[in-house]
Amino acid sequence: xxxxxxxxxxxxxxxxxxxxxxxxxxxxxxxxxxxxxxxxxxxxxxxxxxxxxxxxxxxxxxxxxxxxxxxxxxxxxxxxxxxxxxxxxxxxxxxxxxxxxxxxxxxxxxxxxxxxxxxxxxxxxxxxxxxxxxxxxxxxxxxxxxxxxxxxxxxxxxxxxxxxxxxxxxxxxxxxxxxxxxxxxxxxxxxxxxxx
Numbered sequence: 001x002x003x004x005x006x007x008x009x010x011x012x013x014x015x016x017x018x019x020x021x022x023x024x025x026x027x028x029x030x031x032x033x034x035x036x037x038x039x040x041x042x043x044x045x046x047x048x049x050x051x052x053x054x055x056x057x058x059x060x061x062x063x064x065x066x067x068x069x070x071x072x073x074x075x076x077x078x079x080x081x082x083x084x085x086x087x088x089x090x091x092x093x094x095x096x097x098x099x100x101x102x103x104x105x106x107x108x109x110x111x112x113x114x115x116x117x118x119x120x121x122x123x124x125x126x127x128x129x130x131x132x133x134x135x136x137x138x139x140x141x142x143x144x145x146x147x148x149x150x151x152x153x154x155x156x157x158x159x160x161x162x163x164x165x166x167x168x169x170x171x172x173x174x175x176x177x178x179x180x181x182x183x184x185x186x187x188x189x190x191x192x193x194x195x196x
Contacts, residue, residue, distance in 0.1 A: 021180040033167040078184035091188045151182045
Protein backbone atom coordinates (compact mmCIF):
# COMPACT_ATOMS: atom_id res chain seq x y z
CA UNK A 1 0.00 0.00 0.00
CA UNK A 2 1.41 3.40 -0.98
CA UNK A 3 2.11 5.93 1.76
CA UNK A 4 0.59 9.40 1.52
CA UNK A 5 3.83 11.14 2.54
CA UNK A 6 7.21 10.98 0.76
CA UNK A 7 10.06 8.89 2.13
CA UNK A 8 13.41 10.58 2.62
CA UNK A 9 16.80 9.27 3.60
CA UNK A 10 18.27 10.37 6.92
CA UNK A 11 20.99 12.31 5.07
CA UNK A 12 18.38 14.66 3.57
CA UNK A 13 17.32 15.92 6.98
CA UNK A 14 20.28 18.31 7.36
CA UNK A 15 18.41 21.59 6.73
CA UNK A 16 19.65 24.62 8.62
CA UNK A 17 16.60 25.97 10.38
CA UNK A 18 16.24 29.76 10.25
CA UNK A 19 13.19 29.77 12.51
CA UNK A 20 10.52 27.32 13.46
CA UNK A 21 8.66 27.79 10.14
CA UNK A 22 11.39 28.93 7.72
CA UNK A 23 14.24 26.78 6.33
CA UNK A 24 17.08 27.28 3.87
CA UNK A 25 15.96 24.46 1.56
CA UNK A 26 12.83 23.60 -0.41
CA UNK A 27 10.32 21.72 1.76
CA UNK A 28 7.67 19.22 0.66
CA UNK A 29 4.48 18.62 2.63
CA UNK A 30 1.55 16.26 2.16
CA UNK A 31 -1.95 17.67 2.63
CA UNK A 32 -4.67 15.21 3.49
CA UNK A 33 -7.94 17.09 3.10
CA UNK A 34 -9.55 15.26 6.01
CA UNK A 35 -9.88 16.18 9.65
CA UNK A 36 -8.23 14.00 12.28
CA UNK A 37 -11.26 14.67 14.48
CA UNK A 38 -14.15 12.22 14.17
CA UNK A 39 -17.16 13.88 12.45
CA UNK A 40 -15.14 17.02 11.72
CA UNK A 41 -14.02 18.80 8.59
CA UNK A 42 -10.51 20.02 8.01
CA UNK A 43 -7.04 19.08 6.86
CA UNK A 44 -3.93 17.33 8.22
CA UNK A 45 -0.48 18.34 6.97
CA UNK A 46 2.57 16.05 7.16
CA UNK A 47 6.22 16.92 6.56
CA UNK A 48 8.59 14.88 4.36
CA UNK A 49 9.27 12.49 7.28
CA UNK A 50 5.58 11.73 7.69
CA UNK A 51 5.18 13.70 10.92
CA UNK A 52 2.06 15.77 11.52
CA UNK A 53 3.03 19.47 11.50
CA UNK A 54 -0.21 21.43 10.89
CA UNK A 55 -3.90 20.77 11.21
CA UNK A 56 -7.15 22.51 10.49
CA UNK A 57 -10.19 21.28 12.39
CA UNK A 58 -13.50 22.81 11.42
CA UNK A 59 -15.97 21.43 13.90
CA UNK A 60 -19.05 23.37 12.84
CA UNK A 61 -19.54 22.64 9.15
CA UNK A 62 -17.81 22.39 5.81
CA UNK A 63 -16.74 25.77 4.33
CA UNK A 64 -17.10 27.62 7.61
CA UNK A 65 -16.58 31.38 7.77
CA UNK A 66 -14.12 31.07 10.70
CA UNK A 67 -11.27 28.52 10.68
CA UNK A 68 -8.05 28.12 12.66
CA UNK A 69 -4.70 26.83 11.42
CA UNK A 70 -2.94 25.03 14.28
CA UNK A 71 0.39 23.37 14.80
CA UNK A 72 0.57 19.75 15.89
CA UNK A 73 0.09 20.72 19.56
CA UNK A 74 -3.12 22.67 18.87
CA UNK A 75 -1.57 26.14 19.14
CA UNK A 76 -3.43 28.53 16.83
CA UNK A 77 -1.03 30.06 14.29
CA UNK A 78 -3.57 31.87 12.10
CA UNK A 79 -7.29 32.59 12.46
CA UNK A 80 -9.00 32.94 9.09
CA UNK A 81 -12.35 34.66 8.69
CA UNK A 82 -14.53 35.42 5.71
CA UNK A 83 -15.85 38.96 5.31
CA UNK A 84 -18.91 39.41 3.11
CA UNK A 85 -19.00 43.15 2.42
CA UNK A 86 -18.68 42.86 -1.36
CA UNK A 87 -20.32 40.60 -3.93
CA UNK A 88 -17.67 37.88 -3.54
CA UNK A 89 -16.32 38.73 -0.11
CA UNK A 90 -12.72 38.38 0.99
CA UNK A 91 -10.72 36.55 3.67
CA UNK A 92 -8.72 38.07 6.52
CA UNK A 93 -5.85 36.18 8.15
CA UNK A 94 -5.02 37.05 11.75
CA UNK A 95 -1.68 35.92 13.16
CA UNK A 96 -2.12 34.23 16.53
CA UNK A 97 -3.95 36.64 18.87
CA UNK A 98 -3.55 39.87 16.88
CA UNK A 99 -6.62 42.04 16.26
CA UNK A 100 -5.41 43.58 12.98
CA UNK A 101 -5.40 41.36 9.88
CA UNK A 102 -1.92 40.11 8.94
CA UNK A 103 -3.09 39.47 5.36
CA UNK A 104 -6.17 39.71 3.17
CA UNK A 105 -7.11 37.52 0.19
CA UNK A 106 -9.27 39.13 -2.55
CA UNK A 107 -10.53 37.71 -5.83
CA UNK A 108 -9.28 39.29 -9.02
CA UNK A 109 -10.19 38.68 -12.65
CA UNK A 110 -13.46 37.74 -14.28
CA UNK A 111 -15.66 35.17 -12.54
CA UNK A 112 -17.67 34.53 -15.70
CA UNK A 113 -14.71 33.27 -17.73
CA UNK A 114 -13.52 31.02 -14.91
CA UNK A 115 -10.56 33.13 -13.78
CA UNK A 116 -9.67 31.84 -10.32
CA UNK A 117 -6.83 34.15 -9.27
CA UNK A 118 -6.56 35.88 -5.89
CA UNK A 119 -4.39 38.70 -4.58
CA UNK A 120 -2.80 38.52 -1.14
CA UNK A 121 -2.20 41.85 0.56
CA UNK A 122 -0.10 42.30 3.72
CA UNK A 123 -0.87 45.34 5.82
CA UNK A 124 -1.53 47.85 3.01
CA UNK A 125 -3.23 48.09 -0.37
CA UNK A 126 -0.42 46.71 -2.53
CA UNK A 127 -0.42 43.13 -3.75
CA UNK A 128 2.40 41.06 -2.28
CA UNK A 129 1.52 37.54 -3.44
CA UNK A 130 -0.93 36.07 -5.94
CA UNK A 131 -2.68 32.68 -5.94
CA UNK A 132 -3.01 31.31 -9.47
CA UNK A 133 -5.22 28.31 -10.19
CA UNK A 134 -3.85 25.69 -12.57
CA UNK A 135 -6.54 25.19 -15.20
CA UNK A 136 -8.19 21.78 -15.31
CA UNK A 137 -6.25 20.61 -12.26
CA UNK A 138 -6.66 20.50 -8.51
CA UNK A 139 -3.48 22.47 -8.04
CA UNK A 140 -2.46 26.09 -7.78
CA UNK A 141 0.65 28.13 -7.20
CA UNK A 142 1.55 31.14 -5.09
CA UNK A 143 3.86 33.72 -6.66
CA UNK A 144 5.26 37.06 -5.51
CA UNK A 145 5.16 40.40 -7.36
CA UNK A 146 8.27 39.47 -9.37
CA UNK A 147 6.51 36.27 -10.57
CA UNK A 148 8.88 34.17 -8.45
CA UNK A 149 7.35 30.89 -7.26
CA UNK A 150 6.70 30.84 -3.51
CA UNK A 151 4.78 27.54 -3.25
CA UNK A 152 2.89 25.07 -5.42
CA UNK A 153 0.12 22.59 -4.65
CA UNK A 154 -0.74 19.66 -6.91
CA UNK A 155 -2.26 16.21 -6.68
CA UNK A 156 0.10 13.84 -4.91
CA UNK A 157 1.70 10.90 -6.70
CA UNK A 158 3.65 8.07 -5.14
CA UNK A 159 7.25 7.39 -6.16
CA UNK A 160 5.88 4.70 -8.50
CA UNK A 161 3.64 7.32 -10.22
CA UNK A 162 0.45 6.04 -8.58
CA UNK A 163 -2.00 8.93 -8.06
CA UNK A 164 -3.74 9.26 -4.73
CA UNK A 165 -7.32 10.46 -4.40
CA UNK A 166 -8.41 14.07 -4.88
CA UNK A 167 -8.11 14.59 -1.12
CA UNK A 168 -4.32 13.98 -1.00
CA UNK A 169 -2.19 16.86 -2.28
CA UNK A 170 1.50 17.73 -2.35
CA UNK A 171 2.71 21.18 -1.24
CA UNK A 172 6.21 22.35 -2.18
CA UNK A 173 7.44 25.50 -0.41
CA UNK A 174 10.49 27.34 -1.69
CA UNK A 175 13.46 28.18 0.63
CA UNK A 176 13.28 31.16 3.01
CA UNK A 177 9.46 31.21 2.98
CA UNK A 178 7.31 30.96 6.12
CA UNK A 179 5.57 27.55 5.93
CA UNK A 180 2.86 28.58 8.39
CA UNK A 181 1.92 31.59 6.24
CA UNK A 182 1.81 29.41 3.11
CA UNK A 183 -0.41 26.91 4.95
CA UNK A 184 -2.74 29.75 5.97
CA UNK A 185 -3.02 30.80 2.30
CA UNK A 186 -3.53 27.17 1.22
CA UNK A 187 -6.29 26.90 3.82
CA UNK A 188 -8.05 30.03 2.51
CA UNK A 189 -7.87 28.69 -1.04
CA UNK A 190 -9.23 25.33 0.15
CA UNK A 191 -12.17 27.12 1.80
CA UNK A 192 -12.84 29.21 -1.32
CA UNK A 193 -12.84 26.06 -3.48
CA UNK A 194 -15.00 24.11 -0.95
CA UNK A 195 -12.24 21.58 -0.26
CA UNK A 196 -12.36 22.05 3.53
